[in-house]
Amino acid sequence: MTAVVAGVDIGSTTAKCVVLGEDSRILGKSLSVVGVDIVKDAERALEAALADAHLSRPEVSFITGTGYGRYKVYFGQLVVTEISCHARGANFLFPGTRLVVDIGGQDTKAIRIDDKGEVVDFAMNDKCAAGTGRFLDVCANALGYDVGEIGPLSLQARRAVKVTSTCTVFAESEVTSYVSRGKDPKDILAGLHASIANRTLSLMQRVGVEPEVTFTGGVSQNEGMVHALHRRLGVPVNVSPLSQYLGALGAALHGRERLSGGAA
Amino acid sequence: MSDVVSAPAVSGGVSRSFLRDARGLQRKLVEEYYGAFASVDQPRRPVAYMLVGGNLTEILRSFGYDVVFPEIVALNCAIKHQSLENILHAESLGYGLDVCGYVKNDLGLQDLGGKTSFGQIPRPDLLVCSFSGCYVYVKWWEALAESYGAPLFMFDVPYMREETPRQEDIAYLVSQLWELVHLLEKRTGRAFDMNELKRVLAESRRAEDGWVEFLRAGRLRPSPIEAYFESIFYMFPINVLRGTPGAADFYDVVNEEVRARVRDGNYPLPEEKFRVLVEGVPPYTNYRTFWDFFRKWGAVSVVATYPKVGGLFDRGFRHDPSRPFESIAEYSLGAYVNQSWPLRRKIIADYVKEYQADAVIIHGIKSCRSFTAGQGDLRDWLIHDQGVPTLYIESDHQDPRYFAPAQIKNRMDAFFESLEQRRAVAAAAGAAPG
């Protein structure tokens, strides 16, 4: 069967799409910002990935939607939660993965998986958005940085300050207060990263920390966060430049299984 | 009074007769109960406020009291989306963001005059606080005593740390029960009538038998009952109307209907894909939404801990007319949240086996620390020591501000998805040749 499959991941801030060839080679991918019209954004994400793959719509046999906006992927044949998708995607990129950590814009997940990439157990941030990507976003903003800059800056810290507030809104005032007390922004950033690493570890311990650990989601592109997690965990953390696409990739893989009559 | 609390309509592939008779009768009982309070100016009988855990309905009933359970009033408000207004009012009185939603709903409602869409809630003549399993009960009744000036009887119930209570515990409780009897004699001018109490206890016992028969139907495969979402409605008679013939008759109707369901193949869902145990208090404000998250995946709760807050009848306890005071004392000790964590863990483990549950869903609520503090550890124990897939989610039972539908749905979807995946993998492995 010469089937091309696609996965569309509609997150809270970005839409991602991955187009997979029959040998599970990535033929094309796309990343775009989500706006007010999610249905259209999903369409666009697919079109962009198809353009990247030099393919046209009829050549795709199966489309899977995932992410918060998964039910808006009207043109798809299957919806799967991003938890199952991240599990499958991490297994694909790093087959030894047993624990997936995904820090996204709105939530953080720790997913324990087996050797086939099936979810064994998972835990997500409770109660509120404490410790999510949004936390970094807001604090970067309060310090006057772009969220892309803060990871490398945090690595230059000499002495991380202690950030205790887990509430995103209050962390912002905590950050502002440190600034007014003359603390080095780098040290504050290091403190913020350490604080998220700590919250994340707490989630990971709920499902059990077991190597290999694969770090995914938007925040995984932040090297300061990778460093902070590694330091807190004491074991290396797999990170791939494709991490952001893991949900979409996992969705495509789920679609392929479904198409071939597999477990999905 | 057409606008009363009732079970939500069940949609999608469910026979229309499902829940019909019992639900109609339940609605009627609720209507009659609140309707009896309609005339606040001339209450026919004195009113006692009581708490569900360890309640002393039988004794109060034997003295001709009407009993009001503010917890149940509050949950009815929440189901009917009236809780937030009361909660906000209580917050303006100074009750903080982290005070139990039941307390805030009730005290807010009382301060606003006690008017609900299902009837006027009468003022209390007596406040009977059964301190059984919930510390907030004590604080709540203190606040009521302060605002109403009604006398408060504190019934102090020791926490259960061993499966069998100590003799000293029973003696302490029986002594307090006699003190209550003397107080009631003084207040009503009536002499205590032991025969009347025994008669009431016998009715309670009959209702308890019926209730247990209903709960145990969850052991069948497929289960003809929804042990969480459906039970919540059938808890009303066992908690509020216990000791009346109406309560006991009610369960006869329910059980007749359950037997008919089995006979006709009329089940809660067209296909019972997952049998789950639910631990924790339901999010009443988003009850229907929450139920939908289960139904979507073919998940039926076959057993739940929440319906046991009024007593663990299914574990063998019955009110006993031959040992009136002792059995009431044992009842008060036996509320689910009055059991220590080692006992609670054992109950849950037993349930999982007895009801062949595939998974456990824990719903922790912000309001109730008694129920919730330690549920994370329970999750850990179930997964790692018992090998039972378990999902832990948090919201609130009274305060809709803490119910985040998108987040909860995502967790439920992911959980059932992974169960389904694992099941498919296991089936594929089982089917594979060799």
Add this chain to the structure above:
Amino acid sequence: MPELLKIGSWAGDLPDGEAPAGIEISPDFREFTEAESVERIVHLAQEVLADPTFPTVRAWRTAGGKAIGCFPVYTPQELVHSFAMMPVAIQGGGENLEISRADAALGSFLCSISKSTLEMALTGLLDPFDGFVFPYICDVSRNLDGIFTRVLPQRPSHMLHLPQNFTSPATIPFLVAEYRSLIEKLERVAGRPFSPEDLRASLEVFNEQRALVDRLVVLKRDAPWKVTLVEYYLLLRLGGLLPREVHIPLLRRAIAELEGRERKNKDAIRVIVLGPFCEQPTLELLQLIEDVGCYVVGDELQMLHRWCPRIEPGTDPLESLATSYVRTPVDIGVRSTPTTKAAAILARVDAAKAQGVLFLTAKFCEPALEDVVLYRRALEGRGLPYLHMEFEEKSTTYEQARLQLETFAESILFE
């Protein structure tokens, strides 16, 4: 080398430094027994608090002693003491303890002290203890006991049911039975039988500590400029972290120094702090209250040492101990006395000549939160100003707290 202090069966009120027969107190406590000034004691106290590994308990153990962790408030520490074991106040992990595992076990909406206490259990910080007592002061404290039985199975934990019915004649016999259940566990841990004589002696030791604590409380009320809130707090806090035989002389020396202190009485408003009877605020927050111009002339800090006045041992010391909780305790938010509560608060305000009340409640501390409304009504009836603020163990910024406290002080001071 100085004589080692000893502890055991104390007969009566021994003068400072005189050693009865019993377990030897480790020389590690010499710093405390030799500390001469309040300044030095405060410094030592801060060191002890900053160290999450319970240095004083470890020191006690090196001399062969056993220790029982006591959760606040109405825990009968005398019972533990009567077995020659050290009752130690468990009052959370402070601001330096990183919470990572306890969150998962407990759930989101719970107070700091419960989380940090469980975190300490999960990370080995409570290893120097031989057992724990959790009194039923709230559902969280109660449930912690059940979680401890799973996470620290080798160290017995006991949940003590504290009765809330204070009028029944059956209450005291019941509480005696409760204490007996605790005694059974303590006997197993201590490896020796309960002795009413030893309990009698222990009651006297605690009576002496209580008398001194009371003297300090009165000093803080009548001459708040002589002792800062932080000094006052730390002197009391040491009471739960040192063997009582070390704390008592230390406290006596400190009070003598403080009473003789010459300090200027500032133009500050007199306030009573209600609410922190279990979880304790940070030192910075305590200092901030006085920095913005308030004198704290009444409080609910360190209630573990102050929950009742003197206990006469009587003929049955166990019954005396039970009676003290039922009949003569200090009422705080975790004991039910609805009809007298508001009046008691007003009486306290009057006795302390307080100009306002500061409700300082721990985040998620439901019993304290519920009482605020009751007290609020009583205070409004008398036109007394109040401020309600919440605190947590972990706070590093105090801008919001400062803003509110300053406004409160300004609203009382300025026209």
Add this chain to the structure above:
Amino acid sequence: MITGGLDLGAGVIKGVLLEDGRRLLATASAPSRGIPVQAARHVLDTLGETANIAPDDIDYLCTTGFGRYAIPERNLQVSDFTSSARGAVFLFPKTRLVVDVGTQASRTMSISETGKVLKFKMNEKCAAGAGRFVERCSKYLQVPLEEMGPKALASERPKLISSVCAVLAETEIINNVAEGVPLADILMGVFLSLSQRAHSLMRYVGIQPEVTLVGGLVRNVGMVKALHDTIGMDLNVAPDAYYAAALGSAVLGHARLQKLTTAPQGVGG
């Protein structure tokens, strides 16, 4: 006599110059960008330029707000509550309740005829950041900040947001967008939700007329309408109420200065 009032908020620094405690000479504001001292200097310069006054001509400087201790040349500092109350009374003398829906916190206080704070309350955790929340919604919904209010007025069926967590509330908004709720309804829902929170603070201290709105969101017509609808009472609104805290601190500064000049022996250095 010229007194200056500076409100060093976490997001914006606001300043006023006041002549003889009565006449408002100038107002100015600048974003603080986490460096309040620099921004405050800039605001002082702008004020001087507007009023045509040299920095030395300011007789007394009173600061308020989050960064009130950051300015070394201040003569006095007061808390935000105290200053906002005086500012509100300066603008509307019959004010008895002041509501401040600010960037990082909402607060309310009941006051006496003289502007003395009687009771006050600020929002607790999990309900904070009203102004910041509006800013984030602006970014999210791709509606410029100044257009949010006018656009919200078109709402027919406002979509309320239930979550108390500002971040989770964003998720709710995303869901509402996905479900096709009209923009005006989402916007009005945001303002109404914030108003309801402010309302519960107001109820805590006791609502009595007149009610004066001050602070960050006073210029937002959507917020004003939502508050009006929520409390069911007329609100005093004035453009200068944006500067209420700065104004109030200048008023307090003037009073203090008068006291000092009439009793010169009381000046301690």
